Amino acid sequence: MxxxxxxxxxxxxxxxxxxxxxxxxxxxxxxxxxxxxxxxxxxxxxxxxxxxxxxxxxxxxxxxxxxxxxxxxxxxxxxxxxxxxxxxxxxxxxxxxxxxxxxxxNSQVLVIRKDGNPKRIAYSHKREYQRAFIQKRFGMDCETIPVMPTVLPHVYEQGNVDGVVVDILKGMTLKGKLLRLAGDGTDxxxxxxxxxxxxxxxxxxxxxxxxxxxxxxxxxxxxxxxxxxxxxxxxxxxxxxxxxxxxxxxxxxxxxxxx
CATH class of the missing domain: 3.40.190.10 (Periplasmic binding protein-like II)
Incomplete structure (x- = not known):
């Protein structure tokens, strides 16, 4: 990969x-x-x-x-x-x-597994706004992991994380729940x-x-x-x-x- x-x-x-x-x-x-x-x-x-x-x-x-x-x-x-x-x-x-x-x-979306709250979420490296929204939504106890964008789907599919922030076109190919990045409806x-x-x-x-x-x-x-x-x-x-x-x-x- x-x-x-x-x-x-x-x-x-x-x-x-x-x-x-x-x-x-x-x-x-x-x-x-x-x-x-x-x-x-x-x-x-x-x-x-x-x-x-x-x-x-x-x-x-x-x-x-x-x-x-x-x-x-x-x-x-x-x-x-x-x-x-x-x-x-x-x-x-x-x-x-x-x-x-x-x-x-809103084109970057959260994909999370359907069982429980995520504990580890991967996001695109250097995109600090994504990390901020993850922490705001799931709290500081949720570990945020910066990853190269091209390998985010692989990291998720291998079970290394509970969720990923990806482009909607990639997100629709992954198994899980699709959510907006901001949980409060903010654009x-x-x-x-x-x-x-x-x-x-x-x-x-x-x-x-x-x-x-x-x-x-x-x-x-x-x-x-x-x-x-x-x-x-x-x-x-x-x-x-x-x-x-x-x-x-x-x-x-x-x-x-x-x-």
């Missing part, structure tokens, strides 16, 4: 750095999970001027990894969807980027949109923003979402209803501060 995770990281790095220095399109990076559904819909269904083709959406195996930091700092990416912790860490190290705003809520921001300041001042940015807003409105319609998830992930209408029941939805980002 560790070898598989390493290969995934190397593959992502190859994709991220194989592009030429000069690029005519909008360079988008997105995780290959529920958030990635928005990125692919945006490129495939919206006629963006100078948009990079769908094959040039750079995959983020782990947005908290050094591979992602390298790609962003190397000025290879115009816009990326990152978890809140990764976004804040990036801005601390590189002031060429800004957070446009929240992009997706949890799971991804934010980060763009380079250079891109935010470019002529392409208003067109990108308009297409993004339209894409979000479309995907928040359960009929459209059902069709898209059938095309992309082969999910059934019943599974899409389960996603909607967990209040997982895309959020139109609002510009924070000056560009």
């Amino acid at each position: 560790k070898r598989f995770a390493t290969r995934c990281v190397l593959l992502a790095a190859a994709c991220l750095f194989s592009c030429t220095e000069k690029h005519e399109g909008i360079r988008i990076a997105a995780p290959d999970d529920f958030c990635g559904v928005l990125a692919y819909y945006l490129v495939q269904h919206k006629e963006l001027v100078n948009a990079a083709p769908a094959g040039e959406i750079f995959p983020l195996v782990d947005c908290c990894s050094t591979t992602t930091e390298w790609a962003m700092s190397a000025d290879r990416i115009d816009a990326a969807w990152l978890c809140p912790d990764a976004a804040q860490n990036l801005l601390k190290k590189d002031d060429r980027f800004i957070i446009i705003g929240s992009a997706l809520v 949890v921001v799971t991804y934010v949109l980060v763009v380079s300041k250079r891109f935010s001042r470019s002529a392409s940015f208003p067109r990108f923003s308009a297409a993004l807003q339209d894409s979000i409105a479309n995907l928040n319609d359960i009929g459209t979402l059902t069709k898209v998830l059938d095309e992309q992930k082969k999910l059934t209408a019943a599974e899409v209803k389960q996603i909607a029941a967990l209040s997982i939805r895309f959020v139109p980002p609002q510009l924070h501060g000056k560009r």
Whole structure:
């Protein structure tokens, strides 16, 4: 499993750095999970001027990894969807980027075994907001274990932990009870949109923003979402209803501060 995770990281790095220095399109990076559904819909269904083709959406195996930091700092990416912790860490190290705003809520879910209260829960390493919600919900006696995102399902299936925090698409493949991360019904921001300041001042940015807003409105319609998830992930209408029941939805980002 560790070898598989390493290969995934190397593959992502190859994709991220194989592009030429000069690029005519909008360079988008997105995780290959529920958030990635928005990125692919945006490129495939919206006629963006100078948009990079769908094959040039750079995959983020782990947005908290050094591979992602390298790609962003190397000025290879115009816009990326990152978890809140990764976004804040990036801005601390590189002031060429800004957070446009929240992009997706509640897509990281808890999967726990149905027998009793969990004593050990694994979460994605470096995503401290997940650890905080676990402790808030189950108390400090519940052990929180940081794990590489790619091996979380394996850790759970092997019985090493009582629960995991994973993306909804992975969570639906695991046996157990699916729960929202926040037990009190609070929306949890799971991804934010980060763009380079250079891109935010470019002529392409208003067109990108308009297409993004339209894409979000479309995907928040359960009929459209059902069709898209059938095309992309082969999910059934019943599974899409389960996603909607967990209040997982895309959020139109609002510009924070000056560009």
